[in-house]
Amino acid sequence: MTAPTESRSAKRTSAASEITTPPPGATVPAVDPAAGQEYELSDEVLGNECFGCGPHVEHGLQMKRIGRDGTTAYGEIVVKREHQGAPGLAHGGILATAMDEILGTSAWLTGGRYVTGRLETDYLAPVPVGSTLYLKAWCNGVEGRKAYIEGEGRIGGPDGPVAVRAAAIFVRVPMEHFTKQR
Numbered sequence: 599m600t601a602p603t604e605s606r607s608a609k610r611t612s613a614a615s616e617i618t619t620p621p622p623g624a625t626v627p628a629v630d631p632a633a634g635q636e637y638e639l640s641d642e643v644l645g646n647e648c649f650g651c652g653p654h655v656e657h658g659l660q661m662k663r664i665g666r667d668g669t670t671a672y673g674e675i676v677v678k679r680e681h682q683g684a685p686g687l688a689h690g691g692i693l694a695t696a697m698d699e700i701l702g703t704s705a706w707l708t709g710g711r712y713v714t715g716r717l718e719t720d721y722l723a724p725v726p727v728g729s730t731l732y733l734k735a736w737c738n739g740v741e742g743r744k745a746y747i748e749g750e751g752r753i754g755g756p757d758g759p760v761a762v763r764a765a766a767i768f769v770r771v772p773m774e775h776f777t778k779q780r
């Protein structure tokens with residue numbers, strides 16, 4: 599009998615593909631205190647009915663952003679019954695949404711307003727209903743309007759096993775992207 603082999607995603611240490619890996623010319627943004635201030639103000643400007651972080655969105659993730667360090671963002675969600683896919687486990691799309699939210703937060707910490715262009719997700723372990731997912735995301739580089747962001751979600755504690763990883767390209771947009779009538 600052969601020993602069970604580790605899954606391909608468990609062997610990978612990053613969710614980033616060639617597309618979401620910053621090109622050689624990308625720069626890691628310097629920490630800008632004004633960017634942090636703008637990020638704090640963003641809810642006031644845009645309101646917050648966000649499925650990811652709106653505190654009063656009943657069936658939303660209600661992600662708590664619990665800190666930042668430069669462009670690294672930290673957050674937590676508690677997986678609720680209405681977030682399940684298979685019985686007792688978080689739906690993969692919900693986990694991707696949580697990653698989108700925390701990676702987006704890191705992008706905004708670079709000092710611009712960003713939307714997700716591409717999001718890649720690796721699922722490494724099931725996430726049970728009732729568990730807390732500890733999220734972290736950081737910026738690997740910025741080139742032109744593109745921010746290359748990566749992150750992970752852990753269960754059991756902030757240093758627990760990684761259950762989900764993601765990598766993304768966020769594209770900088772003007773404020774009108776959010777305010778114009780469609």
Ligand SMILES: CCCCCCCCCC(=O)SCCNC(=O)CCNC(=O)[C@H](O)C(C)(C)COP(=O)(O)OP(=O)(O)OC[C@H]1O[C@@H](n2cnc3c(N)ncnc32)[C@H](O)[C@@H]1OP(=O)(O)O
Pocket residue numbers: 637640641650698699700702703706712713714715716742743744767769771
């Ligand atoms: C405190 C606040 C925290 C906020 C957290 C937010 C978390 C949630 C974030 C979201 O979920 S945002 C909602 C989901 N995303 C969208 O609705 C975006 C929909 N797409 C668009 O609006 C446009 O396609 C987009 C603004 C992304 C780009 O259109 P543009 O016409 O402005 O730009 P263009 O297409 O010229 O692309 C600009 C650059 O980005 C690149 N790009 C665009 N889309 C891409 C993509 N999908 N994959 C890779 N690269 C992409 C594109 O190749 C190009 O690279 P170069 O400058 O090198 O030429």
